[in-house]
Amino acid sequence: MARNAIFVAGTDTDVGKTLVAAGLLQAANNRGLKTVAVKPVAAGCEQTEDGLRNADALLLQQTASLKISYEQVNPIALEPAIAPHIAAQQLGRRLDADRMAALCRGVMMQPADLVVIEGAGGWRVPLNSRQTLADLPKQLKVPVVLVIGMKLGCISHALLTVEAIVKDGLRLAGWVANRIDPDMSCYQENLDTLKGMLSAPLLGEIPVLNDTSPKTVADYLDIDPIVGCS
Incomplete structure (x- = not known):
């Protein structure tokens, strides 16, 4: 059974959730910790x-340092590169948070020090007519790491997402500022505003990188606040 598990969420799609999730795994690996990951649903998959x-x-x-099958890492793989629930509908399938939770619990049984569960899109991505992806971490009762894509409008997106996380009864274990717009005006002022308004610890500030490998990203992340959380 894993010692710790976190859910990596984003303020939107394309804000760097995978970049951060892989960086967190690598940072834990660097400490000699055993890690494993799961991305329960992924759209935009390619036929191989x-x-x-x-x-x-x-x-x-x-x-991840613990090697499990691809089907365990990504049990629900959808080819259309669109919202997961729409991709599933087009394929005649139905996404369900209960099934996803069961699949994640299987991975969480691994003898890992840290399980990283990566979401898809933003916090309220629909799974079906009554469930959103937020129901997954709610069922698993795991803390959340929020990736904030630093761009115009990020403060409102971040505050609304944090509000929803707390309303759903989950703990924000930390957040990461990922600079996705290299030309963002008043970057530092926006970052300082987020620091002042978010009570959770800032786990890292990722600049625009030419090398986005997990080893490089890990250097910008502090996992101290999350390694002991569950």
């Missing part, structure tokens, strides 16, 4: 000779 594969899920699989 081994079946559908998602680049983000493959990176998590490769970075």
